[in-house]
Amino acid sequence: MLKVGIIGFGTLGKCITKLIQSHQAGDVDLKAVLVRNKLVANESSEHPFLITIDENVFFNQNLDIIIEAAGHDALQLYGEKALRSGSNLMVLSVGALADSDFYGKLQNAATETSKQILIPSAAIAGLDRIAAGALGEIEEITLITRKPTRSWYGTFAEEMVDLETINEPYCIFDGVAQEAAKLFPENINVSAALSIAGIGFDQTKVKVFVDPTIERNTHTIHAKGFFGEVKISIQNIPFKQNPKSSPIVAMSVAKVLKNLTSSVVVGI
Missing domain, CATH: 3.40.50.720 (NAD(P)-binding Rossmann-like Domain)
Structure with a gap:
């Protein structure tokens, strides 16, 4: 035990x-x-x-x-x-x-x-495939994260957009995982896990959206390389008590x- x-x-x-x-x-x-x-x-x-x-x-x-x-x-x-x-x-x-x-x-x-x-x-999926693919050459890995408005209160996003009035998806970050992980410590751990499994923090591309049109935390991964190509989309139901995370x-x-x-x- x-x-x-x-x-x-x-x-x-x-x-x-x-x-x-x-x-x-x-x-x-x-x-x-x-x-x-x-x-x-x-x-x-x-x-x-x-x-x-x-x-x-x-x-x-x-x-x-x-x-x-x-x-x-x-x-x-x-x-x-x-x-x-x-x-x-x-x-x-x-x-x-x-x-x-x-x-x-x-x-x-x-x-x-x-x-x-x-x-x-x-909160993510496909890390086994990414880690296996990293044994060969991976050309690129991109993560697009979208979370509903309530997931962003108390975070850096409040400095970027008015969470009370936003009515359409807004990109608050477009860069690499190295910077994303520092800016959104409670919301973007998935980019860090993806980076470690794959091609590193400086090479993993990340886009982050505040999206008032959705109810679930959504992550889309696109990777391609010697192993082939994979695209995975995940929709996580957030905790009611803490919408930054999911069961x-x-x-x-x-x-x-x-x-x-x-x-x-x-x-x-």
């Missing part, structure tokens, strides 16, 4: 927890959750696992896998410590890896401890955990 810990107990962390507790994530035991809020930590007695604000207590739980579900700052603060504590690290705030120095530190920590950094498909992200985490404990693994 895998012993698992989660950093973060917001909408995403709670959804992952439910999937683990309902046995949809395979042979997994959720041992501990690390949070910032003392009030949340006080709820620990209501759950069959530890909730703590004490990072030393959390990292001393002898965990097999630690899942980061708390944002870029949390990954930068705890990512290396998670690996050096003897755990594999599953990263959801993949955009933080656009910082090459930070990514390098995590890779060194993983190598030195013989642990792995796991990046699930999360499929938590479901993807559960799928990775299930793969690690299953006798049959599909789609790797």
